[in-house]
Amino acid sequence: MLSKATIKYIQSLQHKKFRDEHHAFLAEGPKLLSELIQANCFECEMVYAVSEWESAVDQKILLNGNIRVQIVEDFELLKISNLKTPNLVVGIFKMKIPQEHFDIKNRITLVLDDINDPGNLGTIIRTADWFGIKNIVCSMNTVDCYNPKVVQSTMSSLARVNLIYTDIVEWLSKSKSVQILATTLHGRPLKDIHQLSEAILIIGNEANGITDDVLNLAHEKITIPKIGKAESLNAAVATSIVLYELTRNA
Amino acid sequence: MLSKATIKYIQSLQHKKFRDEHHAFLAEGPKLLSELIQANCFECEMVYAVSEWESAVDQKILLNGNIRVQIVEDFELLKISNLKTPNLVVGIFKMKIPQEHFDIKNRITLVLDDINDPGNLGTIIRTADWFGIKNIVCSMNTVDCYNPKVVQSTMSSLARVNLIYTDIVEWLSKSKSVQILATTLHGRPLKDIHQLSEAILIIGNEANGITDDVLNLAHEKITIPKIGKAESLNAAVATSIVLYELTRNA
Secondary structure: OOHHHHHHHHHOOHHHHHHHHEEEEEEEOOHHHHHHHOOOOOOOOEEEOHHHHHOOOOHHHHHHHHOOOEEOOHHHHHOOOOOOOOOEEEEEEEEEOOOOOOOOOOOOOEEEEEOOOOHHHHHHHHHHHHOOEEEEEEEEEOOOOOHHHHHHHHHHHHHOOEEEEEEEHHHOOOOOOOOEEEEEEEEEHHHHHHHOOOEEEOOOOOOEEEEHHOOOOEEEEEOHHHHHHHHOOOOHHHHHHHHHHHHHOO | OOOOOHHHHHHHHHOOOHHHHHHHEEOOOOOHHHHHHHOOOOOOOEEOOOHHHHHHOOOOHHHHHHHOOEEHHHHHHHHHHOOOOOOEEEEEEEOOOOOOOOOOOOEEEEOOOOOHHHHHHHHHHHHHHHOOOOEEEEEEOOOOOOOHHHHHHHHHHHHHOOEEEEEEEEEHOOOOOEEEEEEEEEEEEEHHOOOOOOOOEEEEEEEOOHHHHHHHOOOOEEEEEEEOOOOOOHHHHHHHHHOOOOOOEE
């Protein structure tokens, strides 16, 4: 049986303020939980699961990870879950300390200018991980990467990609030794850029694109050529296509 | 003032059963409304808006489209909106009759095998429109394209792309004169396919990929090469990258 205080604590982690205070975040569902535990990147504080999960899970994973599990009833899971249909298990993990200083040479680094939609950020993190991107620099107004909806859509890629939140104008100003590309609607056609093993790629906000201060720091504006009539591409889609092209001959 | 019956009718359109019964669907927000009205593809049954919207909207658009507007109070908009934060205006549009028979020669046609997530379908439709795709063939279990979440994320691309729902095994069996490509995790690297001006491209379900019956009908399996470690790509992201590559030299 979960205490009222425990329920309150878990529910509080749906809000950034309390996640930051406790340095902890939520992850749900058997697939994500077992991936996060095996990735062994985030310390697991506690797992709350219905008995059905416990009897199905690979006990070795729990033993190896030294994972503490508390069995809960369905009605309790409903209280602590952030999903409309709770999915057997909720885990609390400790945030990792982001690596603020990292190499920008010989690699592609992603810079996000106010990505607001949690699903978009999650998809961007997962796609970045697919293409071997190690570091993502987020503007201070980009949605929190530990937001439950972001966590659910990154799957375990959140464990492999380093995200920092900073003043991106300042960060880009210090990073001009590497070619800075900005994805816009009116730039050089993407395929003219050829493969780059070293670049900084800026992706703009879903509705407003890249802010002028940030755009001014780019060495080159690039564009995904439009054949049909859609007004714009989704931010995660644009990121994916550019990362594909930049690594196309890798 | 909205009558109870009107509120009930509008709310009913959040469900596929009633959308099909009334051949009508909902769209919300000033940007989407004005795009849909100007695209002049779906007949507009009625617009319900707060007075703030009416004073800001371009009256010419309303006149040209012969649009009927009923002004509502904020509390009424809240009742008929499908959004957590209603966005000034809700429109009811008549569905268009899908074009069941269309040319598959000299063009790329998309086939969706059980895409479940409304956001994914919306993004796929919008991306297809960007790359000039005219027709999308959806399996019967693919989410309804008039689902409010799909409509919101397609923006006006829904007006330009023809979607049909059918038995895709049967449809593919009759379409083998055109090269059928299936996006999978273990196929030929995408860039080896070169540009194609004629193809049928199959995209699988988010969790389970393409069903065996469907996969058996493909002439070639293709794969987006993985450099990093993510387990899979989001379905809309995979669609986008393949469409980009196929039309790369268009």
